[in-house]
Amino acid sequence: MNKDVFQRLQSGEVIPYSDPAHHQIAEAASRTNNLLINLNATTNPDSVRKQWSNISGNMLDVTSTIKPPVFVNIGLFTRIGKNVCIDHSCSLLDMGTITIEDDVLIGPKVNIVTEEHPVKPSERRALGAKPVIIKRNATIGAGATILPGITVGENAVVTAGSVVTKDVSANTVVAGIPAKVIEEIN
Known part of the structure; x- marks a missing residue:
C-alpha cells in the first residue's frame, strides 16, 4: 500500500519538494484555506464549532472554544x-499532528509548529514533521511558540513570549527564549 505524503511525514520521513506526492x-x-474563510468570518460559537468540524473532520466539544481568527495549514491532524x-490569532501548523488534551488554555497569538526544514543547506528544500502534545491542564501564554516534537507536560505553564x-x-x-524552568508548581 502506498502511504500518502502525510502518513510519510508523520512516520518521520523527510519529504523533498521534488517528491511526486508533494x-x-x-x-x-488550499482546501483548508478556503474553509478558514468561513470559520474566521464568524464569532458565533456554534458556527465556529461547525466550521472547525469541516476543517478537522472532528466536532469541537461543546465545552471547548476557538476564538477567531485562527490559522491552520491542514487541520486534519x-x-x-x-x-x-484557544484564543485569537493562534497558528496551528499540524502536518506532524497536534494533540491538545482536556482543560488546556492557549493564549492569543500562540504558534504551535510541527513542521521543520533540514538544517543542511543542500537538503533544505524538504519538509519534516514531529508531533506536538499539550498535556492536560497546561497553559500556553500569549505569543508563545511551541516547536516540533515538543510535549508540554500536565499542569505546566509556558509564559507569554x-x-x-x-x-x-x-x-x-517555563519562560524565555529558549524556554527554561523558572518555577516548580506544587
Missing part, C-alpha cells in the same frame, strides 16, 4: 480535547 500538501492547504480555550525548544516537564513554569 502536491498533496498544497492541495490540502489537530485533536482538541474538552474544556479547551516563550519559545519552547525542549519538552516541558509536568508541574513546571
Whole structure:
C-alpha cells in the first residue's frame, strides 16, 4: 500500500519538494484555506464549532472554544480535547499532528509548529514533521511558540513570549527564549 505524503511525514520521513506526492500538501492547504474563510468570518460559537468540524473532520466539544481568527495549514491532524480555550490569532501548523488534551488554555497569538526544514543547506528544500502534545491542564501564554516534537507536560505553564525548544516537564513554569524552568508548581 502506498502511504500518502502525510502518513510519510508523520512516520518521520523527510519529504523533498521534488517528491511526486508533494502536491498533496498544497492541495490540502488550499482546501483548508478556503474553509478558514468561513470559520474566521464568524464569532458565533456554534458556527465556529461547525466550521472547525469541516476543517478537522472532528466536532469541537461543546465545552471547548476557538476564538477567531485562527490559522491552520491542514487541520486534519489537530485533536482538541474538552474544556479547551484557544484564543485569537493562534497558528496551528499540524502536518506532524497536534494533540491538545482536556482543560488546556492557549493564549492569543500562540504558534504551535510541527513542521521543520533540514538544517543542511543542500537538503533544505524538504519538509519534516514531529508531533506536538499539550498535556492536560497546561497553559500556553500569549505569543508563545511551541516547536516540533515538543510535549508540554500536565499542569505546566509556558509564559507569554516563550519559545519552547525542549519538552516541558509536568508541574513546571517555563519562560524565555529558549524556554527554561523558572518555577516548580506544587
